[in-house]
Amino acid sequence: xxxxxxxxxxxxxxxxxxxxxxxxxxxxxxxxxxxxxxxxxxxxxxxxxxxxxxxxxxxxxxxxxxxxxxxxxxxxxxxxxxxxxxxxxxxxxxxxxxxxxxxxxxxxxxxxxxxxxxxxxxxxxxxxxxxxxxxxxxxx
Amino acid sequence: xxxxxxxxxxxxxxxxxxxxxxxxxxxxxxxxxxxxxxxxxxxxxxxxxxxxxxxxxxxxxxxxxxxxxxxxxxxxxxxxxxxxxxxxxxxxxxxxxxxxxx
Numbered sequence: 001x002x003x004x005x006x007x008x009x010x011x012x013x014x015x016x017x018x019x020x021x022x023x024x025x026x027x028x029x030x031x032x033x034x035x036x037x038x039x040x041x042x043x044x045x046x047x048x049x050x051x052x053x054x055x056x057x058x059x060x061x062x063x064x065x066x067x068x069x070x071x072x073x074x075x076x077x078x079x080x081x082x083x084x085x086x087x088x089x090x091x092x093x094x095x096x097x098x099x100x101x102x103x104x105x106x107x108x109x110x111x112x113x114x115x116x117x118x119x120x121x122x123x124x125x126x127x128x129x130x131x132x133x134x135x136x137x138x139x140x
Numbered sequence: 141x142x143x144x145x146x147x148x149x150x151x152x153x154x155x156x157x158x159x160x161x162x163x164x165x166x167x168x169x170x171x172x173x174x175x176x177x178x179x180x181x182x183x184x185x186x187x188x189x190x191x192x193x194x195x196x197x198x199x200x201x202x203x204x205x206x207x208x209x210x211x212x213x214x215x216x217x218x219x220x221x222x223x224x225x226x227x228x229x230x231x232x233x234x235x236x237x238x239x240x241x242x
Contacts, residue, residue: 020192023218024164025235028211030203112199118192133196 016120016127021084026113026134034111034135039100043093045086045119045126048072054124085119085128094130105136161218161231168213174239176205181232189231198235206239213238 052072056065079087102108113134120127178201182194202211214237221230 016190017187018189018191019187020161020195020218020231022162022164023192023195023198023216023233024162025166025199025202025214025216025237027166027214028199028203028206028237030206030209030211112203114195114199116192116195133199135199 016122019085019119019121020116021119022115022117024115026115027111029111032109032111032137032139034109034137036133037101037104037136038131038133039097039104040129040131041094041097041100042120042127042129043088043090045088045128047086047124047126048075051124084117086126088128093128097130097132101132101134105134105138107136107138109137109139110134111137156221156223156229159220159222161220162216163218164216166212166214166237169238169240171240172213172238174206175236176202176211176239177234177236178202178205179232179234181230183228183230185228194231195233198233202235202237208241210240211237212240 049072052068055068059065059068101110111134113132116129116131116133118129118131120129178198180194180198180201182189198216202214205211214235217234217236219232219234221232223229
């Protein structure tokens with residue numbers, strides 16, 4: 001019974017829970033027939049709080065636990081302000097999404113854009129994802 | 141008295157509190173006669189939600205309501221409906237726009 005529960009827990013944790021942060025629809029031009037496309041960029045995010053909690057649970061040394069609290073506190077001081085999802089260490093990961101869209105749709109005649117910002121959450125780490133879906137008029 | 145109280149609490153728990161997660165709007169057109177609306181939602185138990193694909197067809201749903209035209213002034217609203225202590229909640233995305241003749 002215990003192993004079944006552990007297996008189930010493992011499967012669920014490896015699946016990754018999806019969190020939707022933001023969705024935005026753009027204007028739709030229905031006069032031309034477009035083919036659907038999707039581009040996606042993602043970066044690994046880290047939940048420092050969760051990492052700290054796991055580290056503290058594994059370590060029984062009070063000195064180490066104090067050090068982990070201090071490190072997490074010091075990092076938190078430099079991570080203020082509003083954000084969606086976990087911290088990423090490459091702030092430019094979504095910078096080239098415009099070029100990626102143009103590569104998918106060289107004509108540039110794009111309509112019905114859906115911009116999605118989401119996270120796929122795993123233990124400690126997460127996938128910080130930006131997805132753009134739309135319709136491309138390839139004839140233009 | 142006790143039954144009324146229980147029923148009251150149950151009704152409040154089931155009705156759900158709504159919170160706005162995000163909102164966006166595009167340029168609003170001059171012609172605003174025909175309103176088109178599309179909605180998509182997902183009911184989530186605990187946090188077990190493995191994808192956000194339920195939002196994928198919103199754009200297509202709006203387009204189908206405006207054949208040969210253009211949908212402009214789209215307001216996209218993303219809401220979370222909390223039913224009971226976040227054990228059950230749902231996410232609802234609503235898109236409303238104006239169908240303009242092409």
